Amino acid sequence: MANPPGSKSVAKRRAPAQARARQTRALILEAAIRLLEKRGLRAFSTNRLAEAAGFSVGTIYQYFENKQEILDALARHERDRRLARTTRTLTSHAQETGTTGLSLRDRIRIVVRTELHAFDGRQRARKILFDLSWRGQQHRDMDRPVTVLADMLAAGQVVDGERGAVRLSATDSFVLTQAVAGIVRAALERDEQMLLAPEFEDAVVELVAGFVEARRCKP
Amino acid sequence: MANPPGSKSVAKRRAPAQARARQTRALILEAAIRLLEKRGLRAFSTNRLAEAAGFSVGTIYQYFENKQEILDALARHERDRRLARTTRTLTSHAQETGTTGLSLRDRIRIVVRTELHAFDGRQRARKILFDLSWRGQQHRDMDRPVTVLADMLAAGQVVDGERGAVRLSATDSFVLTQAVAGIVRAALERDEQMLLAPEFEDAVVELVAGFVEARRCKP
Amino acid sequence: MANPPGSKSVAKRRAPAQARARQTRALILEAAIRLLEKRGLRAFSTNRLAEAAGFSVGTIYQYFENKQEILDALARHERDRRLARTTRTLTSHAQETGTTGLSLRDRIRIVVRTELHAFDGRQRARKILFDLSWRGQQHRDMDRPVTVLADMLAAGQVVDGERGAVRLSATDSFVLTQAVAGIVRAALERDEQMLLAPEFEDAVVELVAGFVEARRCKP
Amino acid sequence: MANPPGSKSVAKRRAPAQARARQTRALILEAAIRLLEKRGLRAFSTNRLAEAAGFSVGTIYQYFENKQEILDALARHERDRRLARTTRTLTSHAQETGTTGLSLRDRIRIVVRTELHAFDGRQRARKILFDLSWRGQQHRDMDRPVTVLADMLAAGQVVDGERGAVRLSATDSFVLTQAVAGIVRAALERDEQMLLAPEFEDAVVELVAGFVEARRCKP
DNA sequence: AATGAATGAGCCTTCATTCAT
DNA sequence: AATGAATGAAGGCTCATTCAT
Numbered sequence: 001m002a003n004p005p006g007s008k009s010v011a012k013r014r015a016p017a018q019a020r021a022r023q024t025r026a027l028i029l030e031a032a033i034r035l036l037e038k039r040g041l042r043a044f045s046t047n048r049l050a051e052a053a054g055f056s057v058g059t060i061y062q063y064f065e066n067k068q069e070i071l072d073a074l075a076r077h078e079r080d081r082r083l084a085r086t087t088r089t090l091t092s093h094a095q096e097t098g099t100t101g102l103s104l105r106d107r108i109r110i111v112v113r114t115e116l117h118a119f120d121g122r123q124r125a126r127k128i129l130f131d132l133s134w135r136g137q138q139h140r141d142m143d144r145p146v147t148v149l150a151d152m153l154a155a156g157q158v159v160d161g162e163r164g165a166v167r168l169s170a171t172d173s174f175v176l177t178q179a180v181a182g183i184v185r186a187a188l189e190r191d192e193q194m195l196l197a198p199e200f201e202d203a204v205v206e207l208v209a210g211f212v213e214a215r216r217c218k219p
Numbered sequence: 220m221a222n223p224p225g226s227k228s229v230a231k232r233r234a235p236a237q238a239r240a241r242q243t244r245a246l247i248l249e250a251a252i253r254l255l256e257k258r259g260l261r262a263f264s265t266n267r268l269a270e271a272a273g274f275s276v277g278t279i280y281q282y283f284e285n286k287q288e289i290l291d292a293l294a295r296h297e298r299d300r301r302l303a304r305t306t307r308t309l310t311s312h313a314q315e316t317g318t319t320g321l322s323l324r325d326r327i328r329i330v331v332r333t334e335l336h337a338f339d340g341r342q343r344a345r346k347i348l349f350d351l352s353w354r355g356q357q358h359r360d361m362d363r364p365v366t367v368l369a370d371m372l373a374a375g376q377v378v379d380g381e382r383g384a385v386r387l388s389a390t391d392s393f394v395l396t397q398a399v400a401g402i403v404r405a406a407l408e409r410d411e412q413m414l415l416a417p418e419f420e421d422a423v424v425e426l427v428a429g430f431v432e433a434r435r436c437k438p
Numbered sequence: 439m440a441n442p443p444g445s446k447s448v449a450k451r452r453a454p455a456q457a458r459a460r461q462t463r464a465l466i467l468e469a470a471i472r473l474l475e476k477r478g479l480r481a482f483s484t485n486r487l488a489e490a491a492g493f494s495v496g497t498i499y500q501y502f503e504n505k506q507e508i509l510d511a512l513a514r515h516e517r518d519r520r521l522a523r524t525t526r527t528l529t530s531h532a533q534e535t536g537t538t539g540l541s542l543r544d545r546i547r548i549v550v551r552t553e554l555h556a557f558d559g560r561q562r563a564r565k566i567l568f569d570l571s572w573r574g575q576q577h578r579d580m581d582r583p584v585t586v587l588a589d590m591l592a593a594g595q596v597v598d599g600e601r602g603a604v605r606l607s608a609t610d611s612f613v614l615t616q617a618v619a620g621i622v623r624a625a626l627e628r629d630e631q632m633l634l635a636p637e638f639e640d641a642v643v644e645l646v647a648g649f650v651e652a653r654r655c656k657p
Numbered sequence: 658m659a660n661p662p663g664s665k666s667v668a669k670r671r672a673p674a675q676a677r678a679r680q681t682r683a684l685i686l687e688a689a690i691r692l693l694e695k696r697g698l699r700a701f702s703t704n705r706l707a708e709a710a711g712f713s714v715g716t717i718y719q720y721f722e723n724k725q726e727i728l729d730a731l732a733r734h735e736r737d738r739r740l741a742r743t744t745r746t747l748t749s750h751a752q753e754t755g756t757t758g759l760s761l762r763d764r765i766r767i768v769v770r771t772e773l774h775a776f777d778g779r780q781r782a783r784k785i786l787f788d789l790s791w792r793g794q795q796h797r798d799m800d801r802p803v804t805v806l807a808d809m810l811a812a813g814q815v816v817d818g819e820r821g822a823v824r825l826s827a828t829d830s831f832v833l834t835q836a837v838a839g840i841v842r843a844a845l846e847r848d849e850q851m852l853l854a855p856e857f858e859d860a861v862v863e864l865v866a867g868f869v870e871a872r873r874c875k876p
Numbered sequence: 877a878a879t880g881a882a883t884g885a886g887c888c889t890t891c892a893t894t895c896a897t
Numbered sequence: 898a899a900t901g902a903a904t905g906a907a908g909g910c911t912c913a914t915t916c917a918t
Contacts, residue, residue: 572846607860609856612847613864614864615843616842617836618836618839619839620837620838620843628831638828641826641829641832644868645833645864645867648867648868649868652867
């Protein structure tokens with residue numbers, strides 16, 4: 001009534017309203033992560049979320065079409081954090097040492113380490129989201145962090161000193177990415193501390209490096 | 220007479236009953252797989268299962284303690300099929316060629332191939348069960364098929380020609396096993412056909428072989 | 439603003455909602471008593487209650503944790519009615535006649551009569567609730583009405599004319615209370631009309647008075 | 658087939674068959690009591706009973722129309738034990754001392770004590786049965802043990818030395834019987850040990866004696 | 877924008893009873 | 898007489914979602 005659809009007459013009002021809306025959305029998502037962490041997926045119901053967020057169920061449905069959308073948003077958010085972290089680390093290292101100073105193995109180690117440490121804190125929530133997105137449609141999206149390196153390799157960007165450029169096929173890239181993801185997934189399930197052990201990191205780096213080595217263009 | 224009630228003196232009487240019972244159980248499990256395949260995990264309710272199996276809910280609970288137990292039985296069954304297949308192939312190849320004639324790479328390929336082809340038919344159901352057990356307590360059990368090779372390697376049983384014996388640490392074994400499992404899982408999700416492509420198999424074999432190579436005791 | 443979401447600044451908004459909620463709760467309880475009365479405990483299922491109350495099951499669970507809680511609320515309510523009635527009668531009689539003017543036998547008669555008449559209307563429902571609480575944990579609570587007199591006697595508050603004060607031990611108090619409760623329970627079961635017969639009241643008063651007399655401090 | 662209905666040709670076979678049948682019935686009931694004692698009423702299902710008894714469900718339904726009938730039989734059995742015990746004690750005491758030598762108070766004490774001690778062992782089962790029959794139709798039957806004395810009194814059989822005969826009305830008898838039953842019931846619920854305490858017995862005896870005293874024919 | 881009471885299909889499970897063998 | 902597989906209505910309860918306010 002005060003707002004028949006399409007008649008947003010006062011533009012000025014909009015901005016703060018939108019700001020508030022964005023904040024509400026953020027609060028809901030934050031509460032969602034907390035709830036997931038504390039109570040697990042089974043207890044993650046819209047009603048409980050509403051209570052945890054301090055809003056009413058209705059409000060939640062004002063910001064999200066349905067429950068799944070919330071989970072998706074959460075997963076996307078986590079993925080972005082991981083992605084940002086990986087690229088940040090990768091580039092910062094590059095800048096410090098100069099692009100050429102970073103060996104292939106070093107790069108691999110950086111990506112792997114970032115991936116392995118991605119689940120510090122809120123482990124439970126992250127595991128759940130990881131699973132969920134693995135299962136769901138957005139699988140592809142969730143892998144992006146690991147894909148960063150694979151993509152670089154696939155595009156032949158990485159030249160490793162005197163040895164030839166590395167070039168991965170789409171299949172190779174997929175295999176590599178999913179292998180790492182699978183390892184992380186399993187470790188998360190079996191024993192989270194495992195992820196932080198140096199010999200674990202070594203093994204993963206070795207796995208990746210071994211594969212890349214095998215794929216190197218034979219000169 | 221002295222016969223405690225319930226233990227019929229004539230064993231024959233019990234036989235048909237047990238045969239029928241075994242058949243009913245099998246029918247339920249078969250219906251379960253079918254239901255899982257056709258409608259997915261979310262539609263897999265005890266009532267729907269009963270209907271699909273052509274029994275009443277009560278009957279189902281005569282054979283299984285609860286819903287989870289059905290899923291477990293299914294998963295166990297699938298795993299056993301995979302495990303049997305892997306070992307069978309491994310040993311039959313060994314016999315054909317003579318034990319020593321089977322190179323490490325050959326062995327790897329056999330295990331990998333069996334694993335990749337394990338999900339022909341009923342893919343959806345198998346994927347669901349795979350996921351479920353990955354998540355649940357029986358994780359360890361479900362990996363067994365892939366673990367076969369890893370264990371052989373870990374135990375240093377495989378000697379590859381003139382080159383030294385291969386020996387994997389527990390961590391290495393875990394990483395290797397989970398990498399393969401992760402790849403299969405992902406392919407299953409993304410595009411089941413992928414699993415059958417030769418270059419896919421090659422990539423996985425390469426990954427495994429590369430890792431094993433790196434871990435080989437340098438003579 | 440600073441308002442934590444969910445706590446409306448205007449208290450008026452909440453009022454109607456709460457009023458409605460209180461009313462719904464009352465409606466459910468009222469339907470529960472009716473159902474109990476008409477169909478008995480065995481027919482008292484949450485689904486049937488929902489139907490009888492004109493709400494859906496879900497709504498019922500919005501107001502009560504579980505089925506037992508409804509029964510408890512009902513029982514508590516009934517007990518409060520009885521308790522209030524007993525004390526009210528006791529005090530009003532006292533005021534009319536002056537405290538000293540009320541003989542021990544008079545007091546006993548008042549308590550007994552209130553107890554015997556407590557189950558007018560909805561007899562079946564009340565019987566069921568009585569039983570239920572007799573059985574359950576709140577046994578102690580449910581006896582309170584009868585305990586009122588016993589407590590007075592136990593505390594030695596009642597002085598009966600020139601004769602000594604009456605004082606009951608804990609055991610005596612228990613025996614007396616439960617004797618009366620047992621009689622009511624049985625009469626309720628056998629023939630509710632019995633409770634209203636004067637000679638029945640006389641017998642119970644005699645029982646109580648006889649016991650108290652026996653326990654009186656011999657001067 | 659071997660036995661078309663109505664063709665019990667051999668009479669001699671019948672007797673042992675009936676003996677066996679009686680034994681089976683007894684075995685079922687014994688298992689029922691055990692089950693009730695160990696697992697409580699909620700776990701008392703026909704299937705579980707069958708298992709506990711070592712028969713199949715079908716067999717149980719050959720001996721009892723339905724579940725309730727089993728419970729009834731159990732309750733009746735328990736009552737008979739109590740009844741037998743009370744009368745036995747009463748008469749044995751009478752014989753030892755000569756009828757006149759047993760004072761009214763002594764008789765009361767005997768009946769009360771037998772009643773209070775009736776629930777040794779299998780307390781849980783007995784409490785359940787007590788409750789069940791209290792509730793059910795056979796209420797009347799179950800009270801019989803306590804009624805023995807009341808009946809004697811009601812019939813004016815008891816003369817107490819020089820003082821006049823005691824005579825109770827039907828109402829009096831009911832009140833007395835149920836008072837005792839109520840006390841036992843409550844003690845059973847609250848703390849079974851209570852039933853064995855001497856001061857508890859004293860209080861109950863006092864209650865009964867006090868009432869009887871009051872009802873004595875005033876000479 | 878926000879509320880939150882209300883919905884109701886659906887879930888898993890139990891158990892008294894029947895009946896073909 | 899005994900078996901026990903099969904039945905299926907019914908039970909208590911959950912939760913994503915809607916909609917009048």
